[in-house]
Amino acid sequence: MPIFDAHLHYSHDAWEAVPPQQAIEILRKAGLKRALISSSGDEGQQRLYAAAPDLVIPELRPYRSRGELGTWFRDESVIPYLEERLAKYRYAGIGEFHLFGADADLPVPRRMVALARERKLFLHAHSDADAVERLFRQWPGARILWAHAGFERPEKVREMLRKHANLWCDLAFRTDHARGGKVEPAWRAAFLEFPDRFLVGTDSFTPERWHYIGEHASWSRQWLADLPPQVAERIAWKNGETLFSGMLAR
């Protein structure tokens, strides 16, 4: 089964260890149909996009290096950086960014949301439920991909999905939804209630994790096989294709 990997990074420390050609080979060998990739700084995923536009869907992180993960939301220089990149390149979304609680209402995140709104871009938020609520209050029409489903319990994830029609979840770096190829009952209920709202992802937060993409795809196929085929297909790749088809058509 093809896989749409909705959570990959290709950051500055990966470019040398896993050069673009090798990175693309890894993605193809893993059987990925498409990959949503961001990098810190942005140059990395642009290199991948140039090498394989049929495979790579770029999104823009508000980080010039990963060290800005905990400071970017108070750093006003992030905004001109985003503006410059958005003017120069095409993106499907802004993210993945780390943002929690009331920090979501700080001026820098607010301006970032406004930039996404102007360009009708996805927000890829590594956030708690509180920050997700705040982002929706800023932009009720926002489309948010909730990284790691917020590391929330399936019951809370379902509650959020019921409340927000424009919220989707990636399942990156989570193993609690499946064990030994079997889907946990509480998660099964979530997947069956919202088959159109989940995506899988590896999260290559270190260069070494590029060598885990293939294994992660295989692991995903195992537990997806425990779901009804149509649901599995949606989560595996169709949801990604549907959500980001706008970017692909442009």
Place this chain on the structure above:
Amino acid sequence: MSRFVLGLLGVVFSLNAATQVPQFSPAEERAILRHGPWPAPWSPDPSNRASGSAQAIELGERLFFEPRLSPSGKVLCATCHVPFRGWQDSRARAAGLAEVERNTPSVLNVRYGRWFGWDGAGDSLWAQSIRPILEPREMGGSVAQAAALVRSDAELACRFAKAFGALPAADEALLAAIGKALAAFQETLVTGRTPFDEFRDALARGDAAAMKSYPPAAWRGLRIFVGRGNCSACHFGPAFSNGEFHDTGVPFFVAGGGVDPGRLGGIRKLLASEFNLLGRYSDDGQKKSSLKTRHVAAEHRNFGEFKVPALRNVALTAPYMHNGSLATLADVVRHYSELSADRLHADGEVLLLRPLRLGAGEAADLVAFLESLTERESALPERKPGAPCVK
């Protein structure tokens, strides 16, 4: 707080330092006491019927120094676990018949382990002892070859019979017993008492006079270790290891491309092994020791995790980390001082690990503490050639 009061506190602290009577908070004291007493209590391994058996220990010692376990006749357990090098090899990466990707850990105090090997692919010491015999790049042996050696060598066969009874018909069962004898021997390898132990016990009994003999740099380092360094969260207990696995931001690419998957690969190997505690070679009729194996499951976070090493005699076992990439204890302290939190997942190890940002004096103190974990003298008995086995 006024500068005057701060100054006064500084004077009191200095006086304490000058008289070498360290003061610890109740929380620090509790944390320090958890690193002893030493030697820590130990009970034989229920999965190994030879654990603690004098006959098995004698057989295991012979096998540990037996080059014929490798078809090459050139590699023995002690090639990498060298007694006079702290039972490791002082190399960055181990080399038997060829070099491998990982550093050789010392086998001193290995009996206190929960999982074995950097990746925990062994759930018992006896299973772990079989692994290098069969590994092509280490001893390069085989089940049949190891079994044939014991069957054909009168001395080994005699000692085997004393330790285990009749030789089993199946080679695999014989190899399992070889592993158990090797484990029984290694269980006897325990480090002696250290300056830290003297200090810890003095603290436990409130003996200020005895506490004074512990160097000030060492107790200042100890304070960092159990305090803001949070080192004792993982380097826990009398052996200074929680026995589990963590990603501490050490790169895990390997030479020639690819990566060392660490614990993730270890779990796969463990569950595939016929020698794991769920298999027929465990002697634990109650199966209590296999509980951990029954419940272990691979998670994404396991990729690139390696076992927390025990720290007794750590100053004698350079170089450090799973791949021997850090040459000195000062390098290790610098690694944790300057740790890049970016290498750790935002919802993973970063919750436990923070760059310590130590000053030069603090880093030296932490090294002084680690050096105080070196035994004053070996606790091992002098080894003498055994008399020939008599049936």
